[in-house]
Amino acid sequence: MIDSLGTGGAERYLAEQLPQLGRFNITPIVVSLRQREEGVQADLQRRGFDVRILRASGLIGRVAALRAIIQAEQPDVVQTVLFHSDLVGRLAAVGLPAKVVSRLVNTDYDEARLSDPNIKPLRFWLARMIDGWTARHLTHQVYANSNAVKTAAMRDLNIPFDKITVIEESRNAARLGHPSPQRRKLARSRLGLGEHHEVLVNIGRQDYQKGQRYLLEAMARLVSVRPQLVLLIAGRSGDVSEELAHLRNRLGLEEQVQFLGHREDVPDILAAADLFVFPSLYEGLPGAVLEAMALGLPVVSSDIEPVRETVEVGRSAVLVTPASSEELALAIEQLLEDPGTAQTLGRRGRDIFDARFTLEQGMARIRAFYQKVVLPNGPTPLEVERARTEHSGGMAAGVIDIELPTATKPCRPLMSVILATPDCYETIRKTIRHLRTQTVKHQLELIIVAPSVDRLAPDESELREFCRVRVVEVGKVMSIGSANAKGVRHARAPIVALAEDHAFPAPGWAEALIAAHRHPWAAVGAVIRHPNDPKNVIAWADVLIGFGEYLAPVASGVVQRLPGNNSSYKRDLLLEYGSDLETLMEAESLIHTDLGEKGHQLYLESGAQVSHLNFERMSSFLCIKYLSGRIFGAARARGYSLPYRLLFACGTPLIPFVRYGRLRKRWEVLRQTRRLPWGVMPMAWCGLLVSATGEMIGCCMGAGQAVEKRAKFEFHRVPHLAKVYQSKRTTVSA
Template identity: 30%
Template sequence: METGSAAVLKVLQLIPTLDRSGAEKQMVMLSKGLPRDRFRVEAAVLTRPGPLEAELVAAGIPVTSIAKRRKVDPFALGRLTRLIRAGKFDVVQTWIFAANAYGRIAARRAGTPVVVTAEMAVDLWKGRIERAVDRRLATSCDKLVGNSNAVVDYYRKLGVPAERLEMIYSGVADEAPPQVDPAAVRAEIGFPPDASLALFAGRLAPQKRVGDLLKVLDLLQHVQPDLRTAIVGDGPMRAELEKLAGRYDLVDRVRFLGHREDVPRLMAAADVVVLTSEYEGLPNVVLEAMMLSKPVVATAAPGTTEVVADGLTGMLAPIGDIPALAKVLRNLIRDPARARALGAAGRERALAEFNDGAMIARFADLYERLAAAKGLAVAPSPTAS
């Protein structure tokens, strides 16, 4: 607790990196948005910084790098423990598996009163070892927060006690949409200015099933010849996916753009945003698309179904059902009025249910509830949204 201001809680946010991905964006949004009269926030990266570090520094939030070098790195654990102990933090919040594991151990060793773990996906990738670590460390945090009911249900079934689970939806900021010339954006990335444009944005990893998207585009290239697709992001499957696009003769219809700093601009120029994941938590890309009034075509993956209302704010198809995905994407491209209506309804829902203010208020309330239960003095706060 900060000396001279007994009601201000010191909070450390710990995450593996500060790349432009979903959990990282949520952590930065939360860190910048917590009320300064009630919280003093610092951040730490377990492995390395990234482009989002600049946002934290600009907001006056110190960032420390722990520089973990190996998968199992006791020296990094020691450095992290010393940082937390020296900082005398009241709350430590951890994000993503590695930081969740190292952070919970270090925070308890340092005697931190409140430890919160954030889980951002229905992590079907986790094997026996990772699931065992999660179960073992479940009692080393006061709350495990899932960003959707699907995530909370996953960890409940994994064996995390119900009383340690909490659900707080991810948030999205209502920012002024980029002013773009859609025809110019298409031409810039090598497409005809009058093409219909679909956008995928995400990590090129097995979870996202981008290969399914390429199969959809293969089906559509003859029946919807004006459709072009921009794939934004990078990952371990990029080379394989580029080869697959070549085998499907999609080289002129698909562009792999890699990491981009202008995703909102590209999204604003697109006609539809596509997500073909096997599982999610609460996908940031869908929230961002909805806030920009863009219709979404997605698979009915755990987490995604909580934000996309099928037929109301977007269109859903079964995971892996290539013909069904192709049909809903084709129908939406052919019906611009329907697409605009879905996009408008999506924005209304994002504003009402997934705004950043509600997310920040709920985390602030959680920190103060847990701190008060540990006997720490906290400032009076409004009821969370």
């Protein structure tokens, strides 16, 4: 079920999928809400596919017409894509045996859309409410074309994380073909261009979302110094077509900028280009970028999350701030001035496409997904995830592995330690120095998640003692949970341990964890030590709320929860969560609860100890409690119905009282072994109130931007310490 069979990316992708479905014994019936003259409709009908156009109008008429088709054909699955088809398809299948699957292809409710003058806020929020309710209650499963779309669907539509599977888009390499000098020359000739022209190409309909006005403004900056520069924009007319035409004329770019309209020869247009430019403000998964990579083009793009998932930053693409014509112009000029670098980026882009985005790989993932939906004994999420990674050459979305040389002989690590940094090696140096004190460091694999190996600038002299060191490049570290999930996927040891730049393992930590994992524990946590100023009331309140039940001294034993970001897991158990792992890592206690419900046991190992640096400033303490509470509340409430969500929100004020009672008991135990400052429990009460407020807001409104904001507090802990102690600690650390 689709809105139309026109010229868009969703329509083109459907047309490429249909011929492949017969190989899997899947018989497709395509139902479209509207007749289209342009696009893929005529071609599909000519090739003999069962295409049906709903002649009814209005929501009720379309629902009735589709329901009649479903009752007559008795399909196993009704798949919908795009808003109007989602709504019609979900309603039409109510009460029927067919399972409804919706495919999400865009971040439709990104707040950037509200900047579009064509978007009416009331309609925007109403559509979001309707879309979210029907997706949660009237679908069997949802699949998104990128992790960014999945995250947006959970945040904006409150769809439970376990209801969404990520299946990246793919493209038919045979249709796109390969670049060659002959093809380039012929394509330019047909476009009226010569070899002396410097050709930029953008593919996309002329809508606000595509950010093409910023590309025109960048062209205006460049043409005075590059008179042979030409920009080709291929895509159908849209909401801003008239605005773009006026802007081109006002900037005097009539000769340099060509609006080609809808084209069926997009691969040849790409073959004629020197550079592909993609200034979109928001996207799902950028299919046009995939096609440019397939044609070996270097890419200059807006720095938005779906693009970061698709490319390798600095290796196949240059990313710039969205809506910045100045940065666009600078990046374009730098690549045009350096053809060697541009060609290197293009070759790497083609390698990424071959490794991850060919149609054969995409169809394998879709087949596994449908088996899971239709067959009661279909593949598990782990098998779907393996299909995703095996068909991508072992590369996860948006990341690559780089091996760093070590002095030790090749070995099989017993445990992988995952450590993230948003910038450089200096941020994690102190933690790595503590890892070097481990008695079994030669059996550890160190996984460093960083923006890039160049920005990381690792000190290899400090890394040679480990069994293996692997750097996972992600372009931008947006959150600690997402970074840890990517590290887990790239680990090779059977055990994975999470580490932080402000948590310092004691000697024997790794050995104790590895020994504990010889037992059938699903996860093993470390005991937490408090290294802050012993007189700081805020730091005591922070550690008591976050790690009270794990705070030394405490005995080893089976527990229900473990310290977040400071525990270790059997890797295969984490991989079973598939594409949901990123979300679960943001609220790690949900993993502990789920493992317990599956019959697994968690273990606290007193022989493994970590000194965890805690917040000492009031503003930082309260902010982190609010953000963490909101993230947890949003994650916990995703599977709740609206009445239960409201009931949970109403009960939230009781949460601080329950937690305070637990903290009080632990506080009394701690007071027997050490001298503690007065005022800790009142401060802890304040933190619990703020955290509960965050949970209530998260339950009702979702996490919002809390995940990204929390990351700013999780990294670089020293600025959040009391000023009187910052200089002393910095000196000691150095």
